[in-house]
Amino acid sequence: MKISLNDKNMLAKTIGSKHGLTDEDLASIKPEIPRVLDEVEALRAGGQETFFDLPYQQDEARRIKRAANAIAKQCDNFVVLGIGGSALGTTAVHAALRHPFWNLLAKKQRHGRPRLFVLDNVDPDWLAAFKDTVNLKRTVFNVVTKSGSTSETMAQFLHFRDALGPKYAKNIIVTTDPHEGLLRELVNKMPPAKQYESFEVPPGVGGRFSVMSAVGLLPLAVVGVNIERFLAGARAMDAACRKPTLDENPALRCATLLYLAHTRKGKGLTVMMPYSQRLREIADWFRQLLAESLGKKLNRAGDTVHVGLTPIKALGVTDQHSQVQLYAEGPFDKVIIFVRAKEFDKKLPIPKGRPPIQGLEYLGGKTFNRLIDVEERATEVALAKAHRPSYTITLPKVTPETVGELLHMLEMQTVMISALYKINAFDQPGVEEAKDFTYGLMGRAGYEHKAAEFKKLVGK
Numbered sequence: 001m002k003i004s005l006n007d008k009n010m011l012a013k014t015i016g017s018k019h020g021l022t023d024e025d026l027a028s029i030k031p032e033i034p035r036v037l038d039e040v041e042a043l044r045a046g047g048q049e050t051f052f053d054l055p056y057q058q059d060e061a062r063r064i065k066r067a068a069n070a071i072a073k074q075c076d077n078f079v080v081l082g083i084g085g086s087a088l089g090t091t092a093v094h095a096a097l098r099h100p101f102w103n104l105l106a107k108k109q110r111h112g113r114p115r116l117f118v119l120d121n122v123d124p125d126w127l128a129a130f131k132d133t134v135n136l137k138r139t140v141f142n143v144v145t146k147s148g149s150t151s152e153t154m155a156q157f158l159h160f161r162d163a164l165g166p167k168y169a170k171n172i173i174v175t176t177d178p179h180e181g182l183l184r185e186l187v188n189k190m191p192p193a194k195q196y197e198s199f200e201v202p203p204g205v206g207g208r209f210s211v212m213s214a215v216g217l218l219p220l221a222v223v224g225v226n227i228e229r230f231l232a233g234a235r236a237m238d239a240a241c242r243k244p245t246l247d248e249n250p251a252l253r254c255a256t257l258l259y260l261a262h263t264r265k266g267k268g269l270t271v272m273m274p275y276s277q278r279l280r281e282i283a284d285w286f287r288q289l290l291a292e293s294l295g296k297k298l299n300r301a302g303d304t305v306h307v308g309l310t311p312i313k314a315l316g317v318t319d320q321h322s323q324v325q326l327y328a329e330g331p332f333d334k335v336i337i338f339v340r341a342k343e344f345d346k347k348l349p350i351p352k353g354r355p356p357i358q359g360l361e362y363l364g365g366k367t368f369n370r371l372i373d374v375e376e377r378a379t380e381v382a383l384a385k386a387h388r389p390s391y392t393i394t395l396p397k398v399t400p401e402t403v404g405e406l407l408h409m410l411e412m413q414t415v416m417i418s419a420l421y422k423i424n425a426f427d428q429p430g431v432e433e434a435k436d437f438t439y440g441l442m443g444r445a446g447y448e449h450k451a452a453e454f455k456k457l458v459g460k
Contacts, residue, residue: 001240002233003405005250007391009384010257010335019267019332019387025260026246029420033252036419037244043415049426050204054212055234055408061227064199064214068221071173072113075140078222079130080118081156082144082215084288085207086175087120089216089407092285094118096278096403097225113224114140122152127159136164142173144215146201148181151438157183174198175214206426208289209411212404226400233404241412251409254391255416258335261389262309267335270309271327274339275316275376278398282339286410287311293414293425300422307421316340317375324379328386336383336390339406340376343397344369 012020044052071078080090094116099105103115119130141160145153161168169190176183178200187198199214210216212234217227243249246256261267270290272283295308314323316338327334350371352364363371383390393409395402418425440450 001236001250001405002396002402003237003250003409004394005253005391006394007253007257009380009390009392010261015384015387015389019265019389021257021260021264021389025264026256029256029260030246032420033244033246033256036252036255036416037242039419040412040415041242048204049206049209049415050202051206051209051212051411052238054202054205055231055238055404057213058228058231060214061217061231064217065221065227067197067199068218071140072222072224075114075138075171076107077134077139078114078116078219079139079141079160080116080120080144080219081141081153081160082118083120083150083152085210086144086146086150086153086215087118088208088281088285088288089211090116090219091118091120092281093211093216093220093225093230093403093407094223095281096398097220097230097400098223100277102223111224114222116219116223118219119156122155127156131163136160136171140171140173142175142219143183144175144201145183146177146181146205146207146210146215148176148183148185151435151442154182169194169196172196173218175201175218177201177203179203206428208292209426211285211407229400230404233399233401234408235404236401237405237408237412241409251412252416254409255413255420257391258309258413259417259420261335265389267333267389268308268310269312269334271312271314271323271334271336272339273314273316273319273336275372276339276341276344276395276398277315279339279341279395280315282403282406283313283315285407287313289410289414292428292431293418294421294423295430296421296423297430298423300424305421305423307423309417316379317372320375320379324383327388328383332388334388336388338376338380338390338392339395340373340392341395341398345397 008014010021012022014020043049080087094102102110117130119127143153143157161172164171174183174187174196176198178184187196190196199218201210201213201215205213207215212231220230221227241249241251246253258270272286274280274283290309290311297304297306299305327336348368350363350366350368353360356364380390380392393406395406415425436447436450437454440447441454
């Protein structure tokens with residue numbers, strides 16, 4: 001395991017006992033630890049939540065890589081049609097591991113790899129503008145929906161299939177459930193010569209836990225991300241996440257800190273603030289992971305609990321100038337998770353003025369590397385001085401291995417927090433109501449009652 005955790009600013013000895021966790025707080029949770037770990041292992045052994053297995057699917061990763069290399073040769077643009085968990089992981093890892101201006105590079109600079117677009121909304125102006133931007137004949141569309149019936153994704157599928165014309169099949173790839181759902185049924189009914197190439201979302205893997213399946217691995221491999229190293233990092237973290245103590249198990253440690261900060265100190269808002277532009281979209285991915293997994297009305301016993309942590313996305317240093325004022329002087333209801341890279345790929349100097357500019361001498365001769373590091377550490381200390389809890393995750397460098405470690409740790413800690421809350425991390429009943437209303441209002445058969453209910457509720 002390469003990444004490290006520093007949680008001293010969560011503790012009473014640093015920020016005081018009113019807002020920081022005491023030795024007694026940490027000791028009080030220890031009797032719960034065996035139950036939490038047993039619950040996670042039971043989920044793993046039961047095979048119903050198979051995201052645990054994804055880092056170990058090395059043969060599948062090699063198959064995806066071979067297919068991705070062939071796909072990359074046939075197109076200039078690779079487009080993911082998906083939403084939520086079918087999109088956010090791909091966006092996050094692509095931003096972390098490819099050039100930040102990937103789509104603006106010449107194809108030679110991309111080593112022959114296509115541009116990547118993730119169309120995760122149904123805004124008509126945005127979709128029409130995309131069509132104005134690319135040659136559709138040189139574009140491959142990856143339709144990603146586990147259920148095969150996601151309204152937004154299937155609407156996009158219908159639109160772009162029509163726009164491609166009669167020979168659309170060679171420009172469409174499907175990632176969906178291996179056996180069930182409208183999209184899988186559609187693929188199976190097509191004659192072999194015209195059938196879409198297809199990949200599988202394992203049945204026990206929900207969208208927000210799917211980045212290490214074909215959902216994320218295929219588009220990432222198409223643009224040249226080393227998915228084998230990415231999975232190797234996740235495997236290394238998985239071993240650490242099975243250790244039995246808070247000191248050895250980083251996911252368990254983070255889960256416990258967030259749970260105690262919420263239930264003992266009233267810190268129900270969780271801010272992820274990477275100090276790396278490349279890690280910015282991981283905070284976006286983390287928002288869905290935390291929000292959908294932990295925001296629940298009922299616990300496993302069926303009791304009404306209305307629990308959850310509210311995730312917030314920030315970016316260092318950008319949001320020092322937009323959000324940190326609130327974090328430092330606003331309500332005492334937040335935990336800040338800093339994510340930093342110890343080393344950047346490039347070393348960028350700050351030149352001395354010629355002649356030197358009075359008042360800027362302190363910058364000249366330094367580097368941007370030092371500036372972003374100092375700003376992160378200064379913000380940590382300033383918030384701690386204001387009795388605001390935080391902890392810091394440090395990646396030695398942003399690489400496929402460390403990104404794989406980070407994402408798997410965040411997935412595991414989320415499952416462990418859910419065990420502490422005694423809720424189900426893998427369902428999302430609160431999302432289904434709006435989906436069903438949408439089906440009814442759009443005229444889907446079998447949902448007429450939802451259209452009628454909607455009209456009754458709004459009085460029309």
